[in-house]
Amino acid sequence: MTENQPPADSDKPDAISEQAIMWFVRLRAESVTVDERRLFQIWHQADPAHREAYAEITAFWEDADFHATLDAATLSPQISLNSKPVNSPRRRLDIAPGAKPLLAAAACLVIPALIYQPALSCWQADYCTAVGEIKTVQLSDGSQVTLNSGTALNVNMRNGRRYVQLARGEAFFEVQHDAQHPFQVDGRYSNTRVLGTRFVVKEDADSDTVSVVNGVVEVSRDRQNPATLNANDSMEVSARHQGEIRHQPADNATAWLKGSVSFDNVPLKKVIAEIGRYRRGSLIIRNQVLQDMKVSGRFDIRDTDKTLESLQQTLPIRIYRFTPWLVVIA
Known part of the structure; x- marks a missing residue:
């Protein structure tokens, strides 16, 4: 079994349904890779039963009755839109009659992903962090790397080479200067080359x-036409293009080292995706209007429930907690 592939096929319908659920959740994750999409296509085309099972899961998620269930659900007083944060573990959701079967099915989409997702990158990584974990490792050349939540690294420090592959997540590098041996970091799309510096x-x-x-660092895509970045510079690199150099305070990029994340007029969907990196389970936004709502502020990543409550108090949204692993924003 490859690290990005669900368990081997079984003739049992339950096993195929479980695989379909895993693929459904994985393909909707922010961190889904091109290789995972390719493996899904192979699995999808391998058996008519696979296609049928996946179609059933998709139909359920798009079912109008499920969304009507969300509309029918009412918040308990402990987590109402206008209430103050409460630290009680008894927070719950009062669910309309007949809603529980649909909500249980929705939860079933999430729980298998909790088991499957951590193994996607950690299985073959040299260094890895769990969801919510941040840790620092020292490399053999004296450089230090701090891994953010859900991060995986592969490292090659042999024969004078200084090379790191960021397989997943986010990392802060404090590179020991060595003019004879440049330090290289490859992300999914980017190539970064340095002699000695601090960057994310x-x-x-x-x-x-x-x-x-x-x-100073050099950043490129496919190691072509590198751009030079200085302090407080940042750049995005995608599969198709190398972005422009942007100037922003470095504190924004490193806020997570002090337990927070900072946003300036950012769509809610990006804020929720970032918060989701620090908690297990799924955070789902009901519609496109809410996804595009702009958000600014600094939020605590050490207590994501508190962060969600803060968003609920300052934005015209409601937070529905169906299970500890499934939160819907509506």
Whole structure:
């Protein structure tokens, strides 16, 4: 079994349904890779039963009755839009009659992903962090790397080479200067080359972002036409293009090192995707209007429930907690 592929096929319908659920959740994740999409196509075309099972899952998620269930659900007083944050573990959702079967099915889409997703990149990584974990490792050349939540790295420090592959997530690099041996970091789309500096590489679904804290780095796509970034510069690199150099405070890129994330007029969907990196389960936004709502502010990533409550109090949204692993924003 490859690291990006669900368990081997079985003749049992339940096993095929479980695989279909895994693929459905994985393909909707911000961090889904091109290789995973390719493996899904292979699995999807391998058996008519696979296509049928996946179609059933998709039909359920798009079913109007399910969304009517969300509309029918009412918030309990502990988490109402106008209430103050409450630390009680008894927060719950009062669910309309007949809604529980649909909500249970929705939860079933999430729970298998909790088991499957952590193994996607950690299985073959040299260094890896779990969801919500941040840790620093020292490399053999004296450089230090701090791995953000859900991050995986592969490292090659042999024969004078200094090479790191960011397989998943985000990392802060403090590189020991060595003029004879440049330090190289490859993301999904980006190539970064340095001698000695401090910078962040962040991998998202559609692009990598390189942000420089101090020093100078060269950033390129496919190692062609490198751009030079200085302190407080950042650049996005995607599969198709190398973006323009942007100037922004380096503190924004490194805020997670101090337990927070900062946004300035950013769509809610990006804010929720970032918050989701620090908690298990799924955060789902009901519609496009809410997804495009602009958000500014600094939020605590050490307590994502508190962050969600803060968003609920300052924006015209409601937070529905169906299970500890499924939160819907409507």
